[in-house]
Each structure stands twice: as structure tokens, then as C-alpha cells.
Amino acid sequence: MNRDEIFSKVRDVLVDALGVDEDEVTPTARLTTDLGAESIDFLDITFKLEQAFGIKIPQGELFPDNAASNPQYVQDGKVTAAGIAEMKKKLPHVDFSAFEKDSRLSEIGNLFTVDVLVRYVERKLAG
Amino acid sequence: MRWMWIDRIIELTPRTRMVAIKNVSLAEEHLHDHFAADTATGAAALPVMPACFIIEGMAQTAGILVGHTGGFKEKVVLAKVNKAELARDASPGCTLRYTASLDRFDETGAATSGLVELMSPSHQADWSPIGRIDLMFSHLDRNLAGAEFPKHNFVFSESFRTLLRTSGLSAEF
Numbered sequence: 036m037n038r039d040e041i042f043s044k045v046r047d048v049l050v051d052a053l054g055v056d057e058d059e060v061t062p063t064a065r066l067t068t069d070l071g072a073e074s075i076d077f078l079d080i081t082f083k084l085e086q087a088f089g090i091k092i093p094q095g096e097l098f099p100d101n102a103a104s105n106p107q108y109v110q111d112g113k114v115t116a117a118g119i120a121e122m123k124k125k126l127p128h129v130d131f132s133a134f135e136k137d138s139r140l141s142e143i144g145n146l147f148t149v150d151v152l153v154r155y156v157e158r159k160l161a162g
Numbered sequence: 163m164r165w166m167w168i169d170r171i172i173e174l175t176p177r178t179r180m181v182a183i184k185n186v187s188l189a190e191e192h193l194h195d196h197f198a199a200d201t202a203t204g205a206a207a208l209p210v211m212p213a214c215f216i217i218e219g220m221a222q223t224a225g226i227l228v229g230h231t232g233g234f235k236e237k238v239v240l241a242k243v244n245k246a247e248l249a250r251d252a253s254p255g256c257t258l259r260y261t262a263s264l265d266r267f268d269e270t271g272a273a274t275s276g277l278v279e280l281m282s283p284s285h286q287a288d289w290s291p292i293g294r295i296d297l298m299f300s301h302l303d304r305n306l307a308g309a310e311f312p313k314h315n316f317v318f319s320e321s322f323r324t325l326l327r328t329s330g331l332s333a334e335f
Contacts, residue, residue, distance in 0.1 A: 082273045
């Protein structure tokens with residue numbers, strides 16, 4: 036499956052899960068800020084990607100798991116350098132360059148764009 | 163006391179599907195307001211079961227299936243209505259049948275798909291499909307925000323145990 040085909044299926048998943056229009060789902064669209072995803076939608080998107088691509092997505096592999104409760108990784112509402120290093124290790128499909136400048140917890144949602152999902156699926160299908 | 167929107171579980175295939183029924187009765191007070199006669203326009207009363215309660219009936223059916231799958235250890239809460247389409251009204255004297263199927267289950271939650279059918283006395287007692295309701299459930303103690311809740315399982319309380327017992331299922335958990 037090539038990148039365009041993956042993008043097309045990811046777009047269908049997001050249209051279904053978030054009730055957005057197809058043309059809103061651009062590669063740079065952020066799931067939370069631009070497409071209105073809330074926390075439960077991340078679980079829904081995970082389930083739907085599994086169905087669409089016939090893959091199994093373990094908790095914490097596509098989106099970060101419960102990192103906020105670990106005081107080593109979060110201090111004063113910001114993700115620490117150790118936390119960012121840990122997330123980079125666990126989430127190699129995510130680009131952290133902007134987040135490293137503004138690591139407020141509230142910015143975690145903005146790490147996830149449509150393109151991040153496409154990259155994740157691409158890596159997953161490549162095995 | 164929980165407001166129950168199913169009367170009896172009639173089938174349980176563990177980890178797969180659950181079927182429950184709800185008899186719609188004119189003794190239910192809310193039907194007298196939904197919809198009441200309108201003296202201003204002269205419109206007659208039209209008692210029909212509110213669609214939100216039909217969704218709740220499916221949520222209770224599917225929620226018990228999800229809870230049963232996890233041995234009733236998790237606090238299962240409705241997290242998202244993915245789809246709810248209902249093509250016909252359910253009026254007093256009708257029976258609703260909810261069939262919930264488990265599509266996905268893991269430590270964080272579950273997804274179900276559901277069929278709603280109606281048996282109306284005016285249609286020779288046959289089940290007719292009237293809609294679909296697909297839902298998502300979250301296991302409350304595994305929420306991503308790390309919020310903490312009371313230890314006891316307040317979701318599967320006495321009302322659900324009674325329903326399980328009167329439906330001939332084990333309520334020991």
C-alpha cells in the first residue's frame with residue numbers, strides 16, 4: 036500500500052470518527068486543534084485504524100499512554116527533558132521539534148497531525 | 163437506584179454479544195410528556211419512547227456485555243455515541259430488542275455495534291429492524307488523564323445485579 040492509499044484510508048477513519056469533512060483532513064491538520072478530537076476520540080481512532088488496516092495497535096504505541104501521572108516526566112504542567120526523551124523513544128513517528136520549544140502538557144495533542152498517523156501506519160505495515 | 167432501560171437479558175454469548183428487551187408501557191410517566199397534547203394547536207398526545215432512552219437501553223445492554231467480558235472488575239462508562247440511527251418510533255405496547263455485539267475490547271475500553279428491533283402488536287408480532295447504535299466505552303480507572311475514582315465498582319451496582327439475577331445469569335462478582 037503506497038502513501039496516498041494510506042492517507043486516503045486514514046482520512047476515511049477521521050471523517051468517520053470525528054464527523055469532519057474530507058477536505059478538512061489535510062496532512063498538516065492537527066487532530067485536536069484543527070479537527071476537534073477529544074481524548075476519547077484517540078481511542079476511537081486507534082480502534083478504527085486497526086479495523087481499516089488489519090493491524091494491532093498496543094496501548095502507548097501510537098499515542099502516549101498515561102505519562103502525565105509520572106512526576107519524573109511532568110513538572111509544573113510541562114513535560115521534562117526526560118519525559119520528552121522517553122516519548123521520542125516510544126513514538127518514533129512523531130516530530131517533537133516544536134514541542135521541545137513549548138512542552139506544556141496542553142500541547143501534547145498538537146503533536147498529532149494527520150501526517151503522523153500516516154507515518155505510523157506506514158511504519159507498521161512495513162513491519 | 164439506577165434508572166434501568168432494559169427489562170430482561172434474553173441472550174448472552176460471552177465476549178461476543180448480548181441481547182436484551184424493553185417493554186414500552188404507558189405506565190411510564192415520561193411518555194405522558196413526550197409528547198403531550200397541545201391545546202393551543204389541537205394536536206393530540208403522541209406518546210413515544212424518547213430516542214435518548216433507546217440509546218441508553220443499548221448502552222446498558224452493551225455496557226453489561228463489556229463489563230461481563232472484563233469479569234465486572236472495570237468501571238465501564240459510555241464514552242462516545244459513534245452512530246445512532248432510528249427510523250421508527252416505539253409506542254406503548256411495543257417491545258424493543260437490543261442486540262449488542264462486541265467489536266473491540268482491551269484494557270482501555272471497548273467498541274460495540276448494536277441493532278435495535280421493534281415488535282409492534284399492530285405488525286403481527288414480528289421483529290422489525292428500526293435502527294443501529296454503535297458505542298464506545300471507557301474503563302474509567304485507565305483514563306489517559308490519570309484521574310482517580312472511588313475503589314468500589316459503582317457502575318455495576320445492585321440494580322444491574324438484580325437484572326442479571328432475574329434474567330437467569332450469575333450476579334456473583
